[in-house]
Amino acid sequence: MQASDAAPVVVDGVVKQYGRRTVLDRVSLDVPPGITGLVGPNGAGKSTLVRAMLGLVRLAAGSVRVFGLDPVTSPRQVRQLVGVVPEDECTVPGLAAVEMVRYAARLSGLPSVEALRRAHEVLDWCDAGQERYRPVETLSVGMRQKVAFAAAIVHDPQLVILDEPTNGLDPIERRAMLGRLQTLARRHGKTVFVSTHVLPDVEAICDHVIVLAGGRVRLAGSIESLTRPAAAETRLEGTGPLDDLAERLRRAGLAARVADPRGIVFPTPDAAGIAAVWGAATAAGVAVSSLAGTHRPLEEVFMQAIATSQEPGHAAA
């Protein structure tokens, strides 16, 4: 992605070293409005990048801008605009859930009464209201995750950074959490930055994805562009004699193949070709349930990027 002033977060040539180990090596990226996923193997530098966005680490080179502000020189202003759900569980032992969220709100500058009102409100929205008066250290892992999320958004930040937000959540809660992130981004215009290992989560909600490996950006772009196959293909799913349909399409000049028992794949035809496909399906007695362009699974894209990064002598993307 090219850096642009409109992007809420702009990272430009960032280098971070711990001793002799380079954790971030000339990292440049944008986090555009919407939901952006940051994926990468363990030790890729994801957490360090998040800390750099908050001005918590001293950079050897490069710069970070969050809404045009430098987190190193203006940490207070930046952190007022940002809400963070860290990967590590962080609690204040002895505080009840609502007290902890209120504490987070007050630390972010909300007045006392407003902080309490907001704490109740976001806990309800996060579906953690029923546990609000229990000490946080006695809550289940999933409930603690929801409380941490509530604490991150209680001050209504413009940028929400989440490190493994679905850790410890059951499938229903996981779906609900992803739904909340979509609500924040689509309905309330927040920028959401999700660092995760769970590629289906990224695929489900993210508009953009950044693949970080070995301290370098290996891939960055919209999900749609990254998962688009090299040659446009269309997949037809349906019930009936798919082999017969594939044969008919081949005779019509389309290089169709049976991909699996439920569908066949062929190069995307033009409008006349699509009409021919429908005609062939009717003739073969196939009941079509879907006809759509194919895409590469994100996992395949990710694995390819990681594999490329591990090749000797490979240059940064």
Place this chain on the structure above:
Amino acid sequence: MPLHDVGYRGWTGRRRGPGQAIGVIMTTGIRLAWTSRWLRRALLFAWSPALFFAASFFAFEQAIDEGRLSSMRDGARMGRNLDGVGMLGTVLADTLGRQSGADAPKTEEEEIAQTRRLVWSRLLLAFVRAPQAVLLAVVVGLIAPALISRDLRAKAWLIYFTRPVSRLEYILGKGLVLAVIIAGITMLPGLALWLMGVLVSPSVWVAVATWDLPLKVIASSIVLMVPTALLALAYSSLTAESRIASFAWFATWAACWIAHSSLTTADMMAVANDPAARVDRDPSGSLWGDFDAALGGADRPPPRKVRWFAKAAGLDPAIDPWAWISPYHSLGVMQGWVFGIERRPQAILPPLVALVTLSVISIVILWRRVDAPARA
């Protein structure tokens, strides 16, 4: 979903400025500390010495009211042991025994005012210096070690340093937790003692005559607060295990106390074997100075049960050469200076340097450690 769930709503209110975080961290810290039953018990117990001192205030004002000050002064000048009336007698013996020459009061009112001022000062000094300083070490040892180490263990530092909270605000907030509790041990009972003294005195104008004493109580409490809170927080920031920080805290006080006692004992033995050194060490010519005379002659040291009090109240004129080695004794010297009872630079400077050094080292440790996990 609850019926009252209003969904997510933005917030456009006005945020408080920098500095609010200090108060938030402080109040939350105090509330969490207050949940400890041991702390509540210790604080309650910490007020008990005030009762004994209150009895002395009452007895002194009663003696004035009954017109017995002159006879007690005569007794003190003749070397009568006034220790029979407890701490007050010890202070009176010294105070009244010294009043002679140009400084001697001209009228009875002057004598009463002058004596009251000195006696109250010494009682208050002894109160904040001896029992309260020891209790302070215990109470701080109960709560301070967990203040930062618990945040490190529970990774609560992420809550602070991903929000608009600076290191300074965090340290000040945590420090004020200790300052408030220390104030509850030293400042509040000290002020209560002064107020009680005013209330049992014959006139409320005594409050005007002794206006500076509450300020001195506050100042001496601050002298106690700053180095102790910084040292305790520095220990707490060095480990995620509060038990280790607690051990280090108590070990420091105990080890320094033992070192001080050993060196002082060795010194006294050397002085006993070499009378010439005695004069070098103490310009007054006696390790116990006028105090010995007031309590029965220079040859006889004061009774052991009174000796701690005599030192605490600043009646012992000898300079403690090893005070700098022990925080407790250094703080005592500085409190004596705050109350105007110790003015000699050679007595004040070594403890002052020791405490300032200790505080600076603690600040450096705190500054480097509190957000170290965030930078790691």
